[in-house]
Amino acid sequence: MPETNKKSDTSEIESFMTMPDKRGHFGTYGGRFVSETLMGPLEELEQAYNKYKNDPEFIAEYEHDLKHYVGRPSPLYHADRWSKQLGGAQIYLKREDLNHTGAHKINNTVGQALLAKLMGKRRVIAETGAGQHGVATATVAARYGMECIVYMGAEDIQRQAMNVFRMKLLGATVISVEAGSKTLKDALNEAMRDWVTNVDDTFYIIGTVAGPHPYPTMVRDFNAVVGREARKQCLDQAGCLPDALVACVGGGSNAIGLFHPFLDDKGVSIYGVEAAGEGIETGHHAAPLSAGKPGVLHGNRTYLMEDNYGQIIETHCISAGLDYPGVGPEHAWLKDTGRANYVSVTDIEALQAFHDLTRIEGIIPALESSHALAYTAKIAPKMAKDAIIIANLSGRGDKDIHTVAAHEGITL
Amino acid sequence: MSRIEACFSALKNNNKKALIPFITAGDPSLDMTVELMHVLTEAGADIIELGVPFSDPMADGPVIQRASERALLNGTNTDDVFNIVKEFRVENESTPIILMGYLNPIEVMGYKNFVEKATNVGVDGLIIVDLPPEESAEFGEVLKPSGIDQIFLISPTTRGERLDRICEVATGFLYYVSLKGVTGSNQLDVKAVDDKLNEIRSKTSLPLGVGFGIKNPQIAEDVGRVSDAVVVGSALVERIAEHSGDGEKMKLEISSFMRSLRTALDNIG
Numbered sequence: 164m165p166e167t168n169k170k171s172d173t174s175e176i177e178s179f180m181t182m183p184d185k186r187g188h189f190g191t192y193g194g195r196f197v198s199e200t201l202m203g204p205l206e207e208l209e210q211a212y213n214k215y216k217n218d219p220e221f222i223a224e225y226e227h228d229l230k231h232y233v234g235r236p237s238p239l240y241h242a243d244r245w246s247k248q249l250g251g252a253q254i255y256l257k258r259e260d261l262n263h264t265g266a267h268k269i270n271n272t273v274g275q276a277l278l279a280k281l282m283g284k285r286r287v288i289a290e291t292g293a294g295q296h297g298v299a300t301a302t303v304a305a306r307y308g309m310e311c312i313v314y315m316g317a318e319d320i321q322r323q324a325m326n327v328f329r330m331k332l333l334g335a336t337v338i339s340v341e342a343g344s345k346t347l348k349d350a351l352n353e354a355m356r357d358w359v360t361n362v363d364d365t366f367y368i369i370g371t372v373a374g375p376h377p378y379p380t381m382v383r384d385f386n387a388v389v390g391r392e393a394r395k396q397c398l399d400q401a402g403c404l405p406d407a408l409v410a411c412v413g414g415g416s417n418a419i420g421l422f423h424p425f426l427d428d429k430g431v432s433i434y435g436v437e438a439a440g441e442g443i444e445t446g447h448h449a450a451p452l453s454a455g456k457p458g459v460l461h462g463n464r465t466y467l468m469e470d471n472y473g474q475i476i477e478t479h480c481i482s483a484g485l486d487y488p489g490v491g492p493e494h495a496w497l498k499d500t501g502r503a504n505y506v507s508v509t510d511i512e513a514l515q516a517f518h519d520l521t522r523i524e525g526i527i528p529a530l531e532s533s534h535a536l537a538y539t540a541k542i543a544p545k546m547a548k549d550a551i552i553i554a555n556l557s558g559r560g561d562k563d564i565h566t567v568a569a570h571e572g573i574t575l
Numbered sequence: 576m577s578r579i580e581a582c583f584s585a586l587k588n589n590n591k592k593a594l595i596p597f598i599t600a601g602d603p604s605l606d607m608t609v610e611l612m613h614v615l616t617e618a619g620a621d622i623i624e625l626g627v628p629f630s631d632p633m634a635d636g637p638v639i640q641r642a643s644e645r646a647l648l649n650g651t652n653t654d655d656v657f658n659i660v661k662e663f664r665v666e667n668e669s670t671p672i673i674l675m676g677y678l679n680p681i682e683v684m685g686y687k688n689f690v691e692k693a694t695n696v697g698v699d700g701l702i703i704v705d706l707p708p709e710e711s712a713e714f715g716e717v718l719k720p721s722g723i724d725q726i727f728l729i730s731p732t733t734r735g736e737r738l739d740r741i742c743e744v745a746t747g748f749l750y751y752v753s754l755k756g757v758t759g760s761n762q763l764d765v766k767a768v769d770d771k772l773n774e775i776r777s778k779t780s781l782p783l784g785v786g787f788g789i790k791n792p793q794i795a796e797d798v799g800r801v802s803d804a805v806v807v808g809s810a811l812v813e814r815i816a817e818h819s820g821d822g823e824k825m826k827l828e829i830s831s832f833m834r835s836l837r838t839a840l841d842n843i844g
Binding site: 348352355356359363460461462472 | 640733757
């Protein structure tokens with residue numbers, strides 16, 4: 164097994180699946196660090212979520228739409244040609260790229276939009292970086308007949324013109340955010356401001372496992388379908404649990420979705436892969452768990468990228484979906500407890516994996532997911548041939564074709 | 576008696592309302608902030624609220640966001656903010672100063688270190704926008720011995736047990752956010768503010784300040800009639816931004832706007 168695998172003190176914790184506590188804390192992380200104006204709306208949301216999450220009718224409608232609209236379950240695909248080439252563990256890919264809209268994001272937006280509907284909110288808002296969560300939100304807003312506003316940094320709007328147009332086609336209004344660094348974190352700030360102003364008729368669909376309680380828990384729960392399916396599929400297809408799980412971590416929603424149902428399977432090693440950008444040592448990266456420290460941003464305590472005075476600093480990496488200076492608080496807790504390992508790969512390593520999977524398996528992965536694949540390619544050769552790795556192929560790469568071409572000096 | 580307590584008790588004896596201006600430290604520059612603070616007190620400020628700039632001011636509207644950005648571009652950091660207070664205190668020993676900001680710059684400095692520095696330079700109160708009472712037990716423990724007041728916000732959606740709890744832990748005064756939204760918003764309803772303030776008064780004897788949406792002397796007067804203090808932020812910061820190229824003009828403009836607010840508040844009573 165690779166040297167990064169430390170499972171030192173996990174034996175003291177009986178179950179890793181009981182978090183968070185009642186006030187949304189994962190150990191010292193998470194919580195609800197927001198202005199008083201947001202406390203009321205968050206309490207209302209928490210009460211609604213607690214009421215409906217175990218409601219058979221709500222669950223039935225959610226599962227119905229996951230099956231018939233999203234196309235679940237997504238396959239667990241044995242990438243045997245790639246596994247053979249790497250010469251070690253058998254690699255299974257959880258094919259979230261095959262979902263409607265092309266990524267795991269829709270698992271969450273379907274859940275939150277259904278909740279919005281039950282709460283009587285007719286307007287949904289969202290923040291988006293690369294545009295994937297914006298598209299997934301615009302999609303379900305169209306599906307459920309809701310007004311949809313998406314906040315997107317002015318910089319990101321420039322970089323992701325195609326997704327901006329997709330959202331507009333779906334009927335959403337895309338608002339350019341000119342504040343701060345004009346990227347995802349600023350879009351999130353702006354969406355919060357909209358929410359606090361229009362809370363009576365508006366539901367804020369956050370796209371990742373960050374934000375104030377109950378968002379990290381709710382978004383995790385809606386994405387945990389990924390891990391539940393993968394666990395069952397692995398038992399069915401391979402006859403055993405996997406040896407390792409690998410997923411990319413920006414905010415961390417696809418990763419926690421895969422990891423959570425396996426947290427108490429202590430024989431399963433867990434790897435979250437952050438974006439090292441140009442390299443951790445250059446400072447140009449998006450890897451708060453690898454190189455940041457704990458602080459408070461966007462309503463929760465977690466690992467952050469910040470300067471010496473606590474100002475949030477800009478992130479750099481090739482994949483817009485990983486460009487976030489914070490990370491979901493449950494990941495922060497899993498890191499500190501040692502239950503999960505957080506590692507990073509560079510832009511160049513991710514691009515190599517992007518090309519490898521495309522050429523060897525005929526699957527074009529998202530650049531975000533390519534980070535998970537790059538780390539998978541590092542550990543697989545060191546593992547036995549009958550070992551199993553599940554890598555989360557969280558999204559498809561069509562959206563990244565322009566980025567990859569530009570990086571290679573090709574004009575399309 | 577703390578400066579804040581002394582200030583409110585003197586105002587009460589004179590049957591006056593507190594005028595609390597807000598400006599962002601380091602906007603338009605560190606030196607200018609100290610000068611502006613003196614302009615504010617000369618023009619009738621009772622307490623000064625000094626914004627500590629943060630990269631992600633989630634609860635602020637565009638005017639104060641931009642002030643925060645300008646201050647950070649100037650290189651303003653938390654130690655600079657303390658230096659501003661220290662310099663102000665050379666000439667002014669009496670006007671209470673409240674720092675208003677977000678938690679992360681405090682976390683990174685360490686609670687103890689931050690409180691020590693704030694105490695040493697003569698800070699009187701803290702409003703930490705994203706630190707609600709539910710999360711502030713640890714910070715409260717560190718702050719208590721310093722005598723610095725932790726001022727909590729109350730919003731239109733603060734109800735029931737939470738309202739009771741805030742009234743219990745708050746010191747100095749309570750800051751009522753007059754509307755749903757961010758700083759500088761538009762739709763202040765004085766009747767609704769009055770109703771809520773009466774509810775809060777039934778639970779605490781602390782003075783009640785009102786902010787968010789007080790843009791002109793008329794609104795200040797209307798709100799002043801039902802509260803103990805009015806906080807004016809965005810309307811001032813807007814004037815600072817407008818005259819950023821001309822310091823003297825800025826000071827004149829700020830002074831005359833402040834005097835118009837003072838006069839409006841003094842019409843009450």
